[in-house]
Amino acid sequence: MAAEALKARRRSDYNFSLEYRTRWSDNDMYHHLNNSVYYYLFDSVVNTYLIKHCSLHPPTSDQIGLVVHSHCDYFAPVEFPAVVDLALRVNKLGKSSVTYEIGVFERGQDDVKAVGEFIHVFVDRDNRRPAKTGMANDLKRGLQQLMADNPKL
Template sequence: MALSEIKARRRSDYKFQLEYRTRWSDNDMYDHMNNSIYYFLFDSVVNTYLINHCKLDPPTSTQVGLVVHSHCDYLAPTGFPAIVDLALRVNKLGKSSVTYEIGVFERGTEEPKAVGEFIHVFVERESMKPGTTGMKEDLRTGLAAIQSSGKAKL
């Protein structure tokens, strides 16, 4: 995806949002949110969505999501005491995998501070391999609800 396309993202491009109040400890010595915190936030918004909208119960689920890829494009700094909104959508939904896009927006702005990508492959907990039927139906249905195209790709 071109950087110009990433910079053009707006809140309305995402179907799920989660508020995060930055903490003093999120800042680094350069007085902005440390890059490692962005990855913590990506994990948090994705798992909040999976638990609340896809019926995933991480301690007991027979399927688990393994992160196989992640990256972040940092566009502008943010940091304590900002309130940021983590905006989530699904860009690609496969048989066992899902590609998420996460926009980080500071409260009151429409331009993203960062845009990240996070890919999960859902595997069976026991074998750590994708199941023959792919991800569970509740998971697929919940993820399809926030897919950018509105249709699941098999």
């Protein structure tokens, strides 16, 4: 997707959000959140949603999600002590895979600071291969609720 379209994202474009209070150690030497922190945040919002809304229990679930792709477009810096809202939606839902989009919004500001993409492929825990039947039903139902064209949760 074009950077201009991503830069125009608003909180209302997403169906789930999670608050994160930045830490002093999140800043890098340039006094803004280090790029690696964004990936930590993406992983956190995705897995929070999967655990709370998709019946995923990582230590014991038969299927696990493997990240096969991720990237981030940065539009403006965030720095400690900001509070950010991590906004989540699903742009594509396949038989075994899901493409998430995460918008990072600083509390009190309307403009998106960064937009990331994160792709999971759900595989059998033991053989690391997608199940012939695809992802588990609870997982798929929960992810369908995040589809970009669904009303906000």
